[in-house]
């Protein structure tokens with residue numbers, strides 16, 4: 329396909345997403361099935377353009393004066409790819425399968441550079457109904473924070489210190505991929521591969537480095553959230569919402585395979601991939617507790633844990649860089665559902681914390697109604713728990729990792745927040761509570 333035919337295809341897919349409220353992945357898959365002549369490079373280029381358009385959907389539509397697929401693509405070129413109107417005209421006209429040439433009206437709107445007058449939620453590309461929530465956490469930084477959330481994300485890897493160490497893993501990866509990973513200052517264990525649209529995402533899962541368990545794919549924010557929880561050698565730890573095991577796999581090396589992690593999730597299908605991942609990583613101190621109907625598989629752990637990690641189900645607003653479709657699909661009803669889940673999950677998890685033990689509450693959400701409010705509500709009902717001062721959490725990590733985090737980690741009254749703008753990570757919230765009685 330010619331580049332301009334790919335633009336037409338992206339417009340078609342976007343219209344399908346918008347008109348039929350379809351998930352982007354489904355619309356792209358269907359387009360591929362009905363256009364079998366398109367090769368893998370075409371599909372990747374069309375997918376990249378569609379996802380980029382979704383990242384900037386609101387600002388691009390505003391700049392082009394309409395909300396359909398064509399307007400969003402035109403606005404994207406104008407505002408986010410820096411093309412002036414004559415360049416856009418040249419880009420889309422003249423060939424077979426090209427979008428129709430610009431109309432006079434489109435030319436005028438695109439040329440007017442109206443975006444500076446747009447409301448915050450348009451300039452920051454987030455849903456209007458979340459303006460109050462996001463304003464509450466970010467105040468006057470809301471547009472800058474959300475613009476950073478609208479950028480695309482790099483691919484982060486965590487070095488598994490049970491099997492390798494950062495310099496070796498970086499060398500190994502460089503020789504396998506033909507490019508050197510970056511080393512983000514916030515963690516000695518993170519290797520980062522910035523996105524290279526021309527080459528596409530490297531297929532990490534087929535590298536020797538990955539297959540031998542030297543590295544894991546994990547956003548730096550998720551790595552840091554596990555670090556702040558503070559798992560140490562010899563501890564008894566319950567990962568209460570273990571899912572596919574991202575946090576368990578990060579905590580086990582921090583415990584140097586000493587002590588015990590119990591990995592549990594109420595959904596056995598989500599837990600399933602953890603077995604292979606543990607084996608590949610050479611982890612020996614994890615017991616997976618798969619739920620069984622009619623039996624309490626955590627019964628013996630009550631009030632025995634040094635650390636209980638609650639990586640709570642949430643709206644995932646902190647992961648919009650990777651999943652821009654989700655930001656336009658989230659509804660108030662789903663936020664309310666998640667808040668109920670969070671209250672239930674933190675309550676259920678607390679019974680396993682021993683006196684003097686810690687309860688770490690983590691979300692990949694930016695919304696205080698899923699973060700500090702949930703922690704505050706729990707503390708109000710459970711006077712035996714108190715929040716660890718966020719400054720203390722940062723200081724402990726800095727000592728352990730031998731780095732200074734500066735302003736990259738934001739201190740909220742009850743916990744820490746990571747964001748793309750500050751920490752160059754997905755958005756995460758982490759609070760740690762201690763059980764005093």
Ligand SMILES: C[S@@+](CC[C@H](N)C(=O)[O-])C[C@H]1O[C@@H](n2cnc3c(N)ncnc32)[C@H](O)[C@@H]1O
Nearest residue numbers: 569570571573574575593594595598639640641
């Ligand atoms: C954010 S995901 C966990 C991700 C995982 N910790 C990781 O790092 O890969 C939240 C998990 O909570 C689980 N969950 C939801 N409600 C739960 C409950 N009441 N008890 C235990 N797990 C629950 C979900 O099945 C889901 O896997």
